[in-house]
Amino acid sequence: MAYHITLIPGDGIGPEVTEATRRVLEATGVAFQWELAYVGATAQDKFGTLLPDSVLASIRQNRVALKGPVTTPVGSGFRSVNVALRKKLGLYACLRPAKVYPGAPSLYKNVDLVVVRENMEDLYSGIEFEKGTPEATRLIEFISETKGETLSKDSGFSLKVISEMCSRRIVKFAFDYARTNHRKKVTAVHKANIMKFSDGLFLSVAREVAMEYPDIGFEDRIVDNMNMQLVQKPHLYDILVAPNLYGDLLSDLCAGLIGGLGLAPGANLSDDIAIFEPTHGSAPRYAGLNKVNPMAMMLSGVMMLRHLGEEKSADRLETAIAEVIAEGKNVTYDLNPKMPNETVGTSQVADAVIAKLSS
Numbered sequence: 158m159a160y161h162i163t164l165i166p167g168d169g170i171g172p173e174v175t176e177a178t179r180r181v182l183e184a185t186g187v188a189f190q191w192e193l194a195y196v197g198a199t200a201q202d203k204f205g206t207l208l209p210d211s212v213l214a215s216i217r218q219n220r221v222a223l224k225g226p227v228t229t230p231v232g233s234g235f236r237s238v239n240v241a242l243r244k245k246l247g248l249y250a251c252l253r254p255a256k257v258y259p260g261a262p263s264l265y266k267n268v269d270l271v272v273v274r275e276n277m278e279d280l281y282s283g284i285e286f287e288k289g290t291p292e293a294t295r296l297i298e299f300i301s302e303t304k305g306e307t308l309s310k311d312s313g314f315s316l317k318v319i320s321e322m323c324s325r326r327i328v329k330f331a332f333d334y335a336r337t338n339h340r341k342k343v344t345a346v347h348k349a350n351i352m353k354f355s356d357g358l359f360l361s362v363a364r365e366v367a368m369e370y371p372d373i374g375f376e377d378r379i380v381d382n383m384n385m386q387l388v389q390k391p392h393l394y395d396i397l398v399a400p401n402l403y404g405d406l407l408s409d410l411c412a413g414l415i416g417g418l419g420l421a422p423g424a425n426l427s428d429d430i431a432i433f434e435p436t437h438g439s440a441p442r443y444a445g446l447n448k449v450n451p452m453a454m455m456l457s458g459v460m461m462l463r464h465l466g467e468e469k470s471a472d473r474l475e476t477a478i479a480e481v482i483a484e485g486k487n488v489t490y491d492l493n494p495k496m497p498n499e500t501v502g503t504s505q506v507a508d509a510v511i512a513k514l515s516s
């Protein structure tokens with residue numbers, strides 16, 4: 158019987174990497190019935206809304222979606238549809254593995270990290286007060302009255318919200334993931350030395366949760382130090398759990414450790430719904446050029462196959478992708494930066510992976 162999956166091509170480079178991924182997933186022999194769905198600017202053009210209810214209904218019904226990146230305007234314009242999707246569906250955990258495949262242009266040989274990012278709160282709360290508005294002025298007055306701090310009248314605000322409930326849930330998720338996947342250690346990443354009531358809360362909850370998992374190692378790192386440690390000795394780390402913003406930043410840093418965003422997959426999960434999508438964004442300047450690497454999305458597809466219980470097909474597809482990387486003949490520009498003229502396009506990578514699957 159075919160798996161019903163909501164397929165969101167996204168925009169920018171999204172449709173190209175999604176199509177390449179759909180092709181390799183079908184080549185595994187697993188049967189899929191794709192339910193096409195549009196969000197973001199594409200949905201705005203087609204249906205006059207950024208996030209149609211029908212898309213949420215489709216994902217709720219199928220419980221699994223595969224999603225390409227979606228553009229969010231920078232600085233002004235509409236708010237992120239990616240964040241809205243995660244929030245509306247309660248996808249509280251973002252899982253982003255970062256593993257070096259032999260042949261990838263990485264400075265390291267043995268990186269095998271997993272970033273577990275809290276997806277619901279922190280500076281992504283979306284609670285903001287624009288400079289000069291009556292609300293911002295009231296907030297400045299309130300802070301002056303309660304804290305004795307005089308803030309500049311032209312200040313804008315974005316609220317960092319960290320709750321005990323969300324912190325406990327994400328740290329438990331990280332430890333459970335460690336147990337199920339035979340991992341040894343969880344590192345909580347924070348800035349609790351400075352933000353005592355938000356990151357401090359996250360850290361104290363993480364320490365409490367760690368006591369419930371005596372079989373898994375636990376330590377914490379201040380986020381700035383964590384960045385340096387990851388660049389100098391990434392092999393010392395295993396699972397990193399962090400509030401939303403640090404989790405996002407660490408994900409891209411970890412992508413840089415393994416050869417770039419073109420190799421960094423991801424999943425957004427609740428207890429019963431999962432959306433699989435690469436870590437990278439819509440890279441608009443490469444849109445429609447058949448140029449970018451579809452492997453981050455293909456590896457997200459591998460994660461999806463594992464989630465569906467299709468372990469053998471997941472292993473086969475991951476091996477096929479790894480072989481294409483190792484051979485280095487049919488890879489995109491990012492995997493062969495020294496010889497960009499010797500590289501291929503997005504759809505040719507899919508051809509090469511499919512050839513490996515059927516060899």
Ligand code: NAD
Pocket residue numbers: 174225226227228229230231239417418419434435436437438439440441449450451453491
């Ligand atoms: P980006 O990830 O789109 O691109 C940054 C750079 O990384 C690109 O210029 C390119 O050099 C490289 N890159 C990205 N994907 C690649 C691939 N598959 N193969 C090879 N190289 C690749 O980040 P950005 O430019 O900061 O953001 C562009 C847009 O994407 C923004 O609107 C942002 O909001 C959005 N975005 C969406 C998501 C999502 O849909 N989940 C995630 C991140 C960013």
